[in-house]
Amino acid sequence: MFGFSLRPRKPSPAATAKERLQILLAHERAGGASPEFLPLLQRDILEVVRRHMEIDGEQVEVKIERGDELSSLEINIELPGASKIKAKAG
């Protein structure tokens, strides 16, 4: 139904040394007429993530793919570690 699907897999112990956050966005358009808003969402979503976690620009990797009917955006964030995560609840 959508452009990509969730495939959780158990990470190996070596791969879990750092905190990581991955955000994937897929926008499926009807006819390709709507504005390209994924880049706008990217900026806003990173802003939202920063509310909860301390992240540096260098730790953020963004890949964007544009198509007529499907555009996708992948944001990979390496986090400094559990200790620096802001536990702002509510």
Add this chain to the structure above:
Amino acid sequence: MFGFSLRPRKPSPAATAKERLQILLAHERAGGASPEFLPLLQRDILEVVRRHMEIDGEQVEVKIERGDELSSLEINIELPGASKIKAKAG
């Protein structure tokens, strides 16, 4: 490296009758010590999406999976159509 990967595929004409947005989040933790912030991110991200698109609560489907090392969140949004997308640039 991460819990899921992007697998773009060409949607069939029948599947593109509506606008859709899918957001996937995967949080990989080092040791499982950090707070569960995906539900907080979910709320904030939906807020951000609403800035750009008109969406109703019923059109939003959320799936969350919690694990010791990997938590994931899937948000599927059916959009009312290209005509109602707010083209707020900048």
